[in-house]
Amino acid sequence: MPTKRLALRIGIAGFGTVGQGVWKHLHDHRKPLEERVGARLELHSVAMRDTTKARDVTVPAEKIGTDPIAVATDPEVDIFCELMGGTGIAREATLAALRAGKMVVTANKALICDHGAELFAAAKERGARLYFEASVAGGIPIIKAIREGLVANRFGLIYGILNGTCNYILTRMEAEGKDFEPILEDARRLGYVEADESLDLDGWDAAHKAVILAYLATGHWFDLKEIPVRGIREITLRDMEWARQLGYRVKLLGVIKRDFKREEVFCSVEPSLIPADRILAKVDGGYNGVCVEGDIVGESIYIGRGAGRDATASAVISDIVDAAIDRLHNVPAFMPTYPSARIAFAELSAVKRAFYLRLDVKDQPGVLAEVSAITARHKVSIGSVLQMPAANNGHAHLVLTTHRTSEQQIRDVVAALRKDRSVLGKPLVLPIADFSAK
Numbered sequence: 278m279p280t281k282r283l284a285l286r287i288g289i290a291g292f293g294t295v296g297q298g299v300w301k302h303l304h305d306h307r308k309p310l311e312e313r314v315g316a317r318l319e320l321h322s323v324a325m326r327d328t329t330k331a332r333d334v335t336v337p338a339e340k341i342g343t344d345p346i347a348v349a350t351d352p353e354v355d356i357f358c359e360l361m362g363g364t365g366i367a368r369e370a371t372l373a374a375l376r377a378g379k380m381v382v383t384a385n386k387a388l389i390c391d392h393g394a395e396l397f398a399a400a401k402e403r404g405a406r407l408y409f410e411a412s413v414a415g416g417i418p419i420i421k422a423i424r425e426g427l428v429a430n431r432f433g434l435i436y437g438i439l440n441g442t443c444n445y446i447l448t449r450m451e452a453e454g455k456d457f458e459p460i461l462e463d464a465r466r467l468g469y470v471e472a473d474e475s476l477d478l479d480g481w482d483a484a485h486k487a488v489i490l491a492y493l494a495t496g497h498w499f500d501l502k503e504i505p506v507r508g509i510r511e512i513t514l515r516d517m518e519w520a521r522q523l524g525y526r527v528k529l530l531g532v533i534k535r536d537f538k539r540e541e542v543f544c545s546v547e548p549s550l551i552p553a554d555r556i557l558a559k560v561d562g563g564y565n566g567v568c569v570e571g572d573i574v575g576e577s578i579y580i581g582r583g584a585g586r587d588a589t590a591s592a593v594i595s596d597i598v599d600a601a602i603d604r605l606h607n608v609p610a611f612m613p614t615y616p617s618a619r620i621a622f623a624e625l626s627a628v629k630r631a632f633y634l635r636l637d638v639k640d641q642p643g644v645l646a647e648v649s650a651i652t653a654r655h656k657v658s659i660g661s662v663l664q665m666p667a668a669n670n671g672h673a674h675l676v677l678t679t680h681r682t683s684e685q686q687i688r689d690v691v692a693a694l695r696k697d698r699s700v701l702g703k704p705l706v707l708p709i710a711d712f713s714a715k
């Protein structure tokens with residue numbers, strides 16, 4: 278039952294896709310949420326850049342402003358929601374709110390990835406709190422799952438489809454037999470691609486999320502520069518067809534793998550082949566999916582909408598409710614407390630996986646032998662070979678899969694192949710993410 282006085286006031290900076298969703302659903306579902314929290318939840322104020330812009334959600338004029346810092350530091354605001362995006366004003370406003378001792382909720386993965394250490398330190402110093410459920414996998418409560426439901430576990434492996442736009446494009450390429458460009462054009466038209474396309478297509482958005490998951494799994498903030506990050510631009514329809522012939526599907530996967538003995542973590546975002554019978558291989562369209570392997574629970578899998586107004590608002594509102602309960606009863610969300618000073622990014626020679634290797638080669642005798650000689654020289658053993666003639670131009674495609682080999686060895690092989698006279702253009706290397714075969 279709500280107590281007599283208590284009202285927690287919510288200030289929102291950013292009234293775009295997510296901000297409007299949060300306002301709408303918080304407004305519409307207020308009663309049961311207030312019951313849950315035991316206090317009134319008051320939508321107090323909102324900041325946006327352009328107050329004249331038409332919006333889907335109506336807010337009383339007296340609650341609207343243009344200064345995010347004013348909302349962040351307003352003594353009347355108990356819970357500040359940063360829903361602007363970017364790492365400029367968003368960082369300033371978030372820090373200002375934390376320094377004012379407030380509960381802060383953000384959906385901003387770039388902000389948490391790039392400035393998480395600074396923000397959590399500021400929160401700790403001022404007894405403030407930072408909630409960030411919507412920053413990873415949109416509507417899937419993956420952060421809550423990791424830090425609450427799976428609290429008893431240590432995590433050796435977390436991997437997932439973390440960018441809905443790339444998954445949408447890859448799914449449609451495969452389903453419709455079309456190449457990357459026309460599907461991308463369609464995704465742009467439908468507004469599925471970020472204004473800065475590189476965030477989606479080159480893997481950076483997924484990498485931001487992978488860094489956050491790596492933090493939750495290890496208590497360590499990895500620098501984005503340490504992580505191999507590749508997007509989906511190089512993937513052709515033919516790669517998807519050849520992958521299918523080999524029993525795989527191509528997905529953009531974020532992977533966090535921890536070796537407890539060596540105290541090393543490998544984190545990457547790369548288009549990867551995943552066995553077609555794995556559940557994650559069947560996560561299609563704009564959906565995200567995350568697999569978490571805990572030492573006690575084993576494997577658990579989470580699938581849901583990775584973005585969009587309503588799914589993201591659902592995650593933000595969950596944080597608002599937690600923040601409200603925390604404000605009232607001082608029940609902070611668990612944060613990883615097991616950082617090890619020794620934890621390090623894994624050496625490339627220690628990371629072993631199988632790979633898919635696609636080469637464009639001269640269509641002439643002896644090429645396969647040349648390629649095999651190069652792989653043998655670097656002690657990379659071949660699992661399978663497909664050879665297809667290209668369209669009557671004296672070229673052929675060679676598709677090889679390797680047995681498990683180190684990241685360093687495959688890089689050396691590719692460097693040698695690039696120097697070979699019979700290999701045309703840049704070989705495409707994709708890891709094969711068969712986590713069932715350990």
Ligand SMILES: NC(=O)c1ccc[n+]([C@@H]2O[C@H](COP(=O)([O-])OP(=O)(O)OC[C@H]3O[C@@H](n4cnc5c(N)ncnc54)[C@H](OP(=O)(O)O)[C@@H]3O)[C@@H](O)[C@H]2O)c1
Pocket residue numbers: 290291292293294295296324325326327328330343344345360361362363366384385386387411412415583584585586589
């Ligand atoms: N969209 C999704 O599906 C999704 C999913 C998960 C996480 N997120 C994250 O959620 C955050 C918001 O995303 P979004 O899609 O809602 O973005 P958006 O639609 O572009 O909205 C951004 C909002 O911030 C306001 N804003 C930007 N700079 C401002 C400033 N200096 N002062 C005041 N207001 C400012 C904009 O005002 P105007 O409207 O006046 O321009 C706009 O209302 C981002 O961090 C994003 O990564 C989004």
